[in-house]
Amino acid sequence: MKYIYMDHAATTPVDPKVMAAMTEFFDKKYGNPGSIHKIGQEAKTALNDSRNKIAKFLGVKENEIIFTSGGTESDNIALKGIAFANNDKGKHIITSKIEHHAVLHPCEWLEKHGFSVTYLSVDKHGLVNPKDVDNAIRKDTILVSIMHANNEIGTIEPIEEISKICKRHGVYFHTDAVQTFGHIPIDIKNIDLLSVSAHKLYGPKGVGLLFVRDGVKIEPVLHGGGQENGMRSGTENIAGIVGFAKAVELAKDNIKSEMKRLTALRDKLIRGVLQIPDCWLNGHPEKRLPGNANFSFKYIEGESLVLYLDMNGIAASTGSACSTKSLKPSHVLSAIGLSHEEAHGSLRLALGRHNTDEDVDYVLKVLPGIVSNLRKMSPLGK
Ligand SMILES: Cc1ncc(COP(=O)(O)O)c(C=O)c1O
Structure with missing residues (x-):
């Protein structure tokens, strides 16, 4: 019996070209990009090339990309990182009731640590009303996080309008673009932070990125060896990142x-x-x-x-x-x-x-x- 897979919002199969691109980074080019010898530098070159390809696709600078372990980690860094770096300005965050748990649960955790969160309602189609965002912004608001498209019902949110409102108020805007990156165009112009996961795009599981616009004040969540400009310590998942970049290349055209x-x-x-x-x-x-x-x-x-x-x-x-x-x-x-x-x-x-x-x-x-x-x-x- 033929088996038909219609659960691509949960995950996608890894494209054979992505698998092929990744393989040599397990057994041949297995170096640590932090090592100064040849095999380490090969890995570093692959890391830089991958970052360059993905940054070009998003229309952002290479140093604005932080590789992570996926959508959940990217959302956690965005919310907690902004909260802890900006709590001198305020402790209020705005999000919606239909966000993924990777956003909602960090928000609930932040509430236990002295932050207050407004969870905006949506209409019967799942749309956030930009006017509600405008009305909810207060003097102490530091971040608005509204997903680009919902993973369950597929509704695409008016993030261009919402991001403009945030810019006007001088409040950071984060979007969870896990379901849209590589699937529909993203206008990054007024977005400060954006989360992506490779496994929704025919790439491997366990790799993703957080875009953080230059100048955004953010604290790391993982501390250690200082990789990813100090924003995400831990030896980079080179094979995964190379696969991610290949998946982007395949999606692009x-x-x-x-x-x-x-x-x-x-x-x-x-x-x-x-x-x-x-x-x-x-x-x-x-x-x-x-x-x-x-x-x-x-x-x-x-x-x-x-x-x-x-x-x-x-x-x-x-x-x-x-x-x-x-x-x-x-x-x-x-x-x-x-x-x-x-x-x-x-x-x-x-x-x-x-x-x-x-x-x-x-x-x-x-x-x-x-x-x-x-x-x-x-x-x-x-
Ligand atoms: C909208 C959204 N955000 C975040 C995630 C979590 O991504 P990951 O599985 O890469 O941690 C998912 C995955 O289902 C998702 O659909």
């Missing part, structure tokens, strides 16, 4: 065509799924990631749907209980106004580079039957 292709596939998928009775699309109808489709089905549970889809050769995900190892439904679906029951019946299909028209046809062929069978068994009614 195809962003526009891939956006177009995925948007068409996604819209076909959405049209087809919405033929099923008692279901709806979560997230914004147009301002959404090209590969993201998120639905709620009445009377059934998302995790049963995911298990039955898996048995039929389709990998998908849900924001409901079992998948997240908690009894609470997704905080994102709750924030857009879904009840517990509605949030529990959610399904995310996240399309990617290898998905085809036939894959979408197959999902549309099997999903209605699975939904109907689960509803027959459901204790939730219908």
